[in-house]
Amino acid sequence: MQGTAITRIEAPDDMLLSAVLLKLFADRQLTVAPALIPYLVARMDRSVAAARDLVARLDALALARGGPVTRQLAAELLGTFDATEPLDSL
Secondary structure (H helix, E strand, O other): OOOOOOOOOOOOOOOHHHHHHHHHHHHHHOOOOOOOHHHHHHHHOOHHHHHHHHHHHHHHHHHHOOOOOHHHHHHHHHHOOOOOOOOOOO
């Protein structure tokens, strides 16, 4: 194993997280305001898994309330976000 290179995988940067969020919203056919993406990136955990979970929770909450995904909805969710809470409790 002496010839094996060790590489550290860092947390995704803002640009990558933004692209991931846009793709995740598009995969769910959700249109969000462009200003929502940097708002989420600045306040979310820095991982693709966290982005996936956040988009799923926003989609479920918006669907349950019968409205769009908005900054206000995101702020509400992020204020009460608990990664251990199951999605079906929203």
